[in-house]
Amino acid sequence: MQNPQIVVSDVQKVFRTQERDVVALKDINLTIKQGEFVCLLGPSGCGKSTLLNAIAGFSLPSSGSIQVDGQAVTAPGPERGMVFQEYALFPWMTVAQNVAFGLEVKGMSKGAMAERVDSLLDKLHLKDFRNRFPKDLSGGMRQRVAIARVLAMDSPIMLMDEPFGALDALTRRNLQDELLRIWAEFGKTIIFVTHSIEESIYLADRIVVMTYRPGTVKRDHRVAIPRHRDPSCAEFNELKRELGSLVMEEQQRHAAAEMKLAAVD
Amino acid sequence: MQQHLKSFVRGAIVPVVVLLVWEACARTGLVSPIVLPAPSAVAAKWWEALLSGELVHDSIASLYRVVVGFVAGAALALPLGLTMGSSPRLYGLFNPMLQLLRPIPPIAYIPLAILWFGLGNPPSVFLIAIGAFFPVLMNTISGVRHVDGIYLRAARNLGVGRLALFTRVMLPAATPYILTGVRIGIGTAFIVVIVSEMIAVNDGLGYRILEAREFMWSDKIIAGMITIGLLGLALDSAMNALNNHLLRWHRGLEH
Numbered sequence: 294m295q296n297p298q299i300v301v302s303d304v305q306k307v308f309r310t311q312e313r314d315v316v317a318l319k320d321i322n323l324t325i326k327q328g329e330f331v332c333l334l335g336p337s338g339c340g341k342s343t344l345l346n347a348i349a350g351f352s353l354p355s356s357g358s359i360q361v362d363g364q365a366v367t368a369p370g371p372e373r374g375m376v377f378q379e380y381a382l383f384p385w386m387t388v389a390q391n392v393a394f395g396l397e398v399k400g401m402s403k404g405a406m407a408e409r410v411d412s413l414l415d416k417l418h419l420k421d422f423r424n425r426f427p428k429d430l431s432g433g434m435r436q437r438v439a440i441a442r443v444l445a446m447d448s449p450i451m452l453m454d455e456p457f458g459a460l461d462a463l464t465r466r467n468l469q470d471e472l473l474r475i476w477a478e479f480g481k482t483i484i485f486v487t488h489s490i491e492e493s494i495y496l497a498d499r500i501v502v503m504t505y506r507p508g509t510v511k512r513d514h515r516v517a518i519p520r521h522r523d524p525s526c527a528e529f530n531e532l533k534r535e536l537g538s539l540v541m542e543e544q545q546r547h548a549a550a551e552m553k554l555a556a557v558d
Numbered sequence: 559m560q561q562h563l564k565s566f567v568r569g570a571i572v573p574v575v576v577l578l579v580w581e582a583c584a585r586t587g588l589v590s591p592i593v594l595p596a597p598s599a600v601a602a603k604w605w606e607a608l609l610s611g612e613l614v615h616d617s618i619a620s621l622y623r624v625v626v627g628f629v630a631g632a633a634l635a636l637p638l639g640l641t642m643g644s645s646p647r648l649y650g651l652f653n654p655m656l657q658l659l660r661p662i663p664p665i666a667y668i669p670l671a672i673l674w675f676g677l678g679n680p681p682s683v684f685l686i687a688i689g690a691f692f693p694v695l696m697n698t699i700s701g702v703r704h705v706d707g708i709y710l711r712a713a714r715n716l717g718v719g720r721l722a723l724f725t726r727v728m729l730p731a732a733t734p735y736i737l738t739g740v741r742i743g744i745g746t747a748f749i750v751v752i753v754s755e756m757i758a759v760n761d762g763l764g765y766r767i768l769e770a771r772e773f774m775w776s777d778k779i780i781a782g783m784i785t786i787g788l789l790g791l792a793l794d795s796a797m798n799a800l801n802n803h804l805l806r807w808h809r810g811l812e813h
Contacts, residue, residue: 349715351711351715369711369714370717371715371716371717373715374715374716375711375712377711377712379708381709381711381712382712383709383727383730383731384807384808384809385730385731385733385807385808386807394716394718394726395716395717395718398716398717398718398719398722398726399717426807428807428808428809442716446716446717
């Protein structure tokens with residue numbers, strides 16, 4: 294049995310506002326192995342993005358610890374590359390410059406950099422767009438660039454925060470397939486936040502369903518359906534139903550809480 | 559092409575009519591040539607000044623002051639704006655004093671400028687620098703403050719250090735604002751140069767139109783004013799071209 298790569302133990306995160314404290318995460322314990330594809334699934338407000346940001350090092354837990362390869366996470370770093378829902382490409386850089394930026398600040402030589410950038414652009418079908426600015430690209434293309442940017446850093450871990458949430462259904466499926474191909478080829482560990490049940494079943498080895506406030510782990514499910522998964526097959530739909538009812542319970546708690554808040558206001 | 563010609567002709571109608579009426583008024587002796595010289599006389603004067611080299615000399619003198627003054631003002635404003643925009647502590651330290659100084663028009667510095675720098679180019683450059691300083695400063699500060707946090711997070715995630723974060727992320731992200739400041743600053747510099755030339759120097763377009771007033775050469779005054787207009791237009795077009803080039807990545811310029 295391989296050592297776990299990411300260990301989240303007893304993590305708690307409290308956001309303090311003037312009126313009240315919001316417990317976003319509570320008693321989170323997770324261990325993730327190298328090369329695993331894990332989806333964090335739940336309705337909005339369940340703390341899945343908060344957990345991802347904590348692992349990324351953007352917002353540290355209030356208590357508990359997160360360790361990656363035995364080292365405590367204290368700050369963001371390129372070994373945990375992040376793909377954001379809003380792409381977060383630098384609009385003043387071309388596609389190639391965006392992909393190269395992380396390598397450039399690391400001080401990589403020009404030749405080695407050009408070689409790596411070229412091969413990644415090739416792999417992600419971005420070659421013809423290398424000198425374009427992000428504003429000239431479609432959403433799907435932009436997210437490919439963001440993925441290439443993280444791959445360029447050779448991060449062993451990829452953190453993805455609803456990366457395909459803003460894309461249309463066809464582009465989304467297309468990128469999901471591409472991501473699975475990349476995952477298989479590069480052997481990355483991927484933590485992928487989504488609120489789409491189907492997306493999580495299509496992609497993940499393991500689906501962690503989270504509860505609405507406080508965010509806890511409701512179910513840690515290992516997906517047994519062999520890849521490449523067919524969303525129309527019986528097993529897929531059975532799991533979809535099962536997870537769907539879990540997520541809907543939390544969604545209803547979310548809705549009820551919002552109604553209550555609105556009534557108080 | 560036809561469309562272009564049409565809109566050009568349409569745009570020319572009003573100026574041509576105005577010029578004709580103006581010319582007619584002057585020729586018939588309706589108004590004295592000292593009050594309002596005929597446009598043909600202005601054009602003749604302008605041509606004469608161009609051929610004699612006086613116009614070119616004055617334009618270069620004015621432009622030189624604008625450039626030196628603007629560069630001096632912007633060179634102070636830009637680094638100060640970048641640091642004030644990114645550090646709330648420095649902002650708190652400098653902002654109250656700057657807010658007090660900002661409303662003082664550069665023109666109000668004229669007496670001090672002459673006391674401090676005497677006559678000639680230095681007081682003029684000083685006034686222009688003050689005129690250019692504040693627009694560049696204020697826009698740089700708000701440019702840095704409006705940098706989208708997502709870029710900073712993405713950069714930190716890529717392992718970008720402090721210096722590169724500043725020069726490679728915050729500075730380019732703030733350029734749309736900075737360039738707006740530069741444009742306003744150049745506009746102010748151009749106003750201030752004309753005023754400053756009326757007091758402290760003996761060449762430049764501002765000096766020339768004031769000198770012409772002494773002799774009541776109204777045609778020369780108007781020829782000078784038109785040159786100021788043309789120079790300002792050229793400066794603004796150049797600035798516009800630079801803007802479009804530097805911001806070619808910017809969404810706002812999508813056609």
